[in-house]
Amino acid sequence: MQTPDRPCPPAAGPVVVVGAGPAGLTAAVRLRQAGVDVTVVEATDSVGGISRTVERDGWRFDLGGHRFFTKVPEVEAFWHEVLPDEDFLMRPRMSRILYRGKLFDYPLKPFNALFGLGVLEAVRCVLSYALVRVRPPKDQSHFEGWVAARFGWRLYRFFFKTYTEKVWGVPATDIQADWAAQRIKNLSLLNAVTSAFGLGRKDEQITTLIEEFQYPRLGPGMMWDRARDLVLADGGEIRMQAEVAAVRHSGGRAHTVVLTDGSVLPAAAVISSMPMPALVRAMDPPPPAAVLAAANGLSFRDFLTVALVVPVEAGFPDNWIYVHEPGVRVGRVQNFGSWSPELVKDGYTCLGLEYFVSQGDDLWEASDEDLIELGKREIAQLRLAGTEQVQAGYVVRVPKAYPVYDEGYAERVDVLRAWLAETVPNVHPVGRNGMHRYNNQDHSMLTAMLSVDNIVTGAQHDVWTVNVEEDYHETVQQPSAVLPADRPTTAGSRTGRDAPVLPRRQRDAA
Secondary structure (H helix, E strand, C coil): CCCCCCCCCCCCCCEEEECCCHHHHHHHHHHHHCCCCEEEECCCCCCCHHHCEEEECCEEEECCCCCECCCCHHHHHHHHHHCCHHHEEEEECCEEEEECCEEEEECCCHHHHHHHHCHHHHHHHHHHHHHHHHCCCCCCCEHHHHHHHHHCHHHHHHHHHHHHHHHHCCCHHHCEHHHHHHHCCCCCHHHHHHHHCCCCCHHHCCCCECCEEEEECCCCHHHHHHHHHHHHHCCCEEECCCCEEEEEEECCEEEEEEECCCCEEECCEEEECCCHHHHHHCEECCCCHHHHHHHHCCCEEEEEEEEEEEEHHHCCCCCEEEECCCCCCCCEEEEHHHHCHHHCCCCEEEEEEEEEECCCCHHHHCCHHHHHHHHHHHHHHCCCCCHHHCCEEEEEEEEEEEECEECCHHHHHHHHHHHHHHHCCCEEECCHHHHCCCCCHHHHHHHHHHHHHHHHHCCCCCHHHCCCCCCCCCECCCCCCCCCCCCCCCHHHCCCCCCCEECHHHHHHC
16 A cells, blocks of 8 residues: 655644654754754663664673765765764775685675685585576575575575574575565676676676775764764753653644653654554554554564673674574674774774574573673684683663564555554654664664655655665665755655565564
8 A cells, every 4th residue: 555645734843753763863953953842752761772882891882783884965964964074983894704614705706605615515506506597496586596596506505594594583485585686686696707707798797885984983872972962952852761652643633742751742743763563552542453453563673782802813804794604593793893993992802793583582581691601602613712712791682673574564564654644644754663664874864854854844755765775775876865845755766775575474473
């Protein structure tokens, strides 16, 4: 169901922003710059959302790793408006794949991969690829069939299957091929080989990822701590540990936000980055049963980081390493010292082991002590560091990190979007969880900027076009920009990245 949003006239009163992550704080800064009264309510005790920097005993942890790179000039300008240039480091981009005790280039370079596997295995991989050229997988509608058809079954199993299944917690056959097509655009074994020898046509050359990126010297949270300070200094209000109990509406508009502590906030408009299902469930009067059912049908994937302090020589130059070893549960390992030397202490670094989980499963429910012991065993098993080298350990849990794109999720999101647009057009969902879309930090910020423009000027930007494009989100192409108020965005101007669609039955089983 694709229902265009009903235009909403400019707000004539205070705006309540729900959530103090990148989208919420970007909105708050822009609203204050426009002279609009704003109150930000944040359910936790820290700002930045998943982009915050966690500090424990003087160590700083970047949750997920946040490269500051964007193709949106307005977002780039905002970053440098909030933080001075001297607070940004220019960092080299380096990531590799760990498989069978060896490190392989990422993005995957077939020659590097084949030589690293050894002569015999390289021959087997080439023969496997030749076989799928003659007898391609019958079903290429899912991730497994699509990738195997382009790399052969052996390379697929080595470099695609394990990590993908760790991240999403379901078999690769249950992930739709659309995600693979968007994430691995123009890449196949044949294209990579011809490109390496300069034999491919210009329009078939493999696009490369960025080689360096900006990074705040104290981590991404430095950006959002400063944005909070700007809002407060400019007369805005930010309430921490303030959870939304209800959003009251009548006459086709939301007019009040009620907090769980009983506070009542008048609102001429609401910008919401809280999880979209929670927003809909908070509406008072409540939506129809079918809308609530759609809200209850949306879910999220969570993750946790086990941070281990080790001597600096136990680190590695990569920002992170993708772990494709099937015998361990860790999915990715960050070296926080490779992001910024100011995240760690002299003589030491900190390795962040990332586990992709769901709330309520065995890892999520495990004690910090047990998780630290698991991390020590697995880091030793991977031969990245010895257990005796670990000086200290910390655990950080991140709920609702990734919206789950299960079977039928798009239809459910459309139901919620249509009901909100028709019933409360002055409520503006923004950001990753607010729109149930796998936005990057910069795209979350862009949805906030466009929403503020809609509120302040009466523009009609369609924030729902900010998310997916044909090219991978870090390839350097023509820059996109926030369109002026008289040129609403269209599907052709989308930015961002997609996430795989997971089967509904798998989510229910989890």
